[in-house]
Amino acid sequence: MRTFWLFFCNEWKYVLRNPLFFAILILTPILLLTVSLLFIPSERVLETVKAGIYNEDQSIVGRYLVNFFVSFLKEDNLFQVKSREEAARLLDEGKIDALLVIPRGFTAMMLVNKPTELIYVPSGASLLESVTIYKLLKMVLAEIQYGAIIEIDLGERMWPSPDVPVPQLKIEGIFNNRLDYPDVMAPGVLAFVILSTMLIGITTSVSREKDRGLIDAFRVTNANRWSFVFGKFSAYSFLGLIQTLILLFGSVWFFDIHVEGSLLLVGLFLILGMLSYLSLGLLISILSPNGDVSLGIAVGIVFLMFLGGGVFFPISQMPAIMQKIAPFLPITVLTESLRKIMITGRPIDQQWRELAISFGFLFSFLSASLISFKRSTR
Known part of the structure; x- marks a missing residue:
């Protein structure tokens, strides 16, 4: 027991003789806990993610579809871009985390029940956010199933149709990577x-x-x-x-x-x-x-x-x-x-x-x- 107290006291003397080391021992756990809690993502992390949408399908139904998508979202994290050049600049600067392109003839293909695809362009400046958006879109499209795809008519009514194939996501600019x-x-x-x-x-x-x-x-x-x-x-x-x-x-x-x-x-x-x-x-x-x-x-x-x-x-x-x-x-x-x-x-x-x-x-x-x-x- 005497030996135990000898080593115990010697160790505490060493700690107390090194005030900087003592401060590190006391403050480090507090700082680590504080910083860790600050970095835990909140439930509303998707509010910080921004995606652009560019519509190459300028048909009446195509424009209607884009306006529907943008207005459907309550959060201000999806907005239209006017050109591919503007989109490339925003992606490079990290002002948008991804770009979703609706290709020319997209709605026409949907109306005749043919396979369609949406083009997805990730941002090189914010790749973690780009992958988050990509996974979210993949999950949404996978959950939709065939019967949930809408069929649009000019009478402004939408009907679920089992005949309309689910759109596929095509990644643009990346050939060997799967995101x-x-x-x-x-x-x-x-x-x-x-x-x-x-x-x-x-x-x-x-x-x-x-x-x-x-x-x-x-x-x-x-x-x-x-x-x-x-x-x-x-x-x-x-x-x-x-x-x-x-x-x-x-x-x-x-x-x-x-x-x-x-x-x-x-x-x-x-x-x-x-x-x-x-x-x-x-x-x-x-x-x-x-x-x-x-x-x-x-x-x-x-x-x-x-x-x-x-x-x-x-x-x-x-x-x-x-x-x-x-x-x-x-x-x-x-x-x-x-x-x-x-x-x-x-x-x-x-x-x-x-x-x-x-x-x-x-x-x-x-x-x-x-x-x-x-x-x-x-």
């Missing part, structure tokens, strides 16, 4: 798994050396500081490269994740993100007074990545403050870039901005790490 949830979630999961493991790994490694007194030894020796930093960075970079290749090819070959664009471009963005978070882990461990504090900060950042990076929750459904912060997080930039490549097949000439931002994160974090390490070992 399934595994496909749209895979880019974010890949980014989250690789970045979180690398961040915690290098933070733990450098903090362990600091707690052993190795960092302090640089103040009294002529040992090359850059060799230590780049040695750690290179070792974990090689480990991260192996992990990236295994996860990337494993997700494609074993989990049947469809990639619309270039695998090389996907790998490039994953490696840039991995190097950026390795640099951030270096910076955290160098600036933190001990390993407990650095690990607590790293876990907090991982949790922020999980909730605030647009990996699992659409940014449009986050609290207002997080909608302003999320676009500036490295995980958000990486996740959105991967989705655009893997789902919509964007080539590299449409990703220069994202590449520049990724290189900017890497340069900023690595430079700050080197400068901080040099100052801390003077």
Whole structure:
């Protein structure tokens, strides 16, 4: 019993002698609970989703059908667009999350009981919302069954008809992807798994050396500081490269994740993100007074990545403050870039901005790490 109290008291002395570590232990659960509750989607999340509808069928019945659909919805989340050019601009800017096109001759085909299809165009700027709308439309059409499709006559009456086939949804602009949830979630999961493991790994490694007194030894020796930093960075970079290749090819070959664009471009963005978070882990461990504090900060950042990076929750459904912060997080930039490549097949000439931002994160974090390490070992 005496030994028990000895260890108990020693541990509490250690905690109380590290006020920052003590604050992290007390405040972190409260912050995690608060943030988690804020990120739980409300029952009215579909109010934030906006879809455009473009009617190529300019017949009298076609215009009537579109007006009926738009006026039927009570929420202001479905509106008409005037042209394909306007629709493309709105999709690219993320002002609408999807476009539903009623093709020319749609109602004429319905009136003669022939198969019809609606064209669905997802937004590359808000793919999570696009998939939500797509799944909702698929579910509605699947539930309709043949007997629920209306038959329109000029007497302004609508009758259920078992002879009218249910319209099918045709995805435009995507050839190898099915807009399934595994496909749209895979880019974010890949980014989250690789970045979180690398961040915690290098933070733990450098903090362990600091707690052993190795960092302090640089103040009294002529040992090359850059060799230590780049040695750690290179070792974990090689480990991260192996992990990236295994996860990337494993997700494609074993989990049947469809990639619309270039695998090389996907790998490039994953490696840039991995190097950026390795640099951030270096910076955290160098600036933190001990390993407990650095690990607590790293876990907090991982949790922020999980909730605030647009990996699992659409940014449009986050609290207002997080909608302003999320676009500036490295995980958000990486996740959105991967989705655009893997789902919509964007080539590299449409990703220069994202590449520049990724290189900017890497340069900023690595430079700050080197400068901080040099100052801390003077």
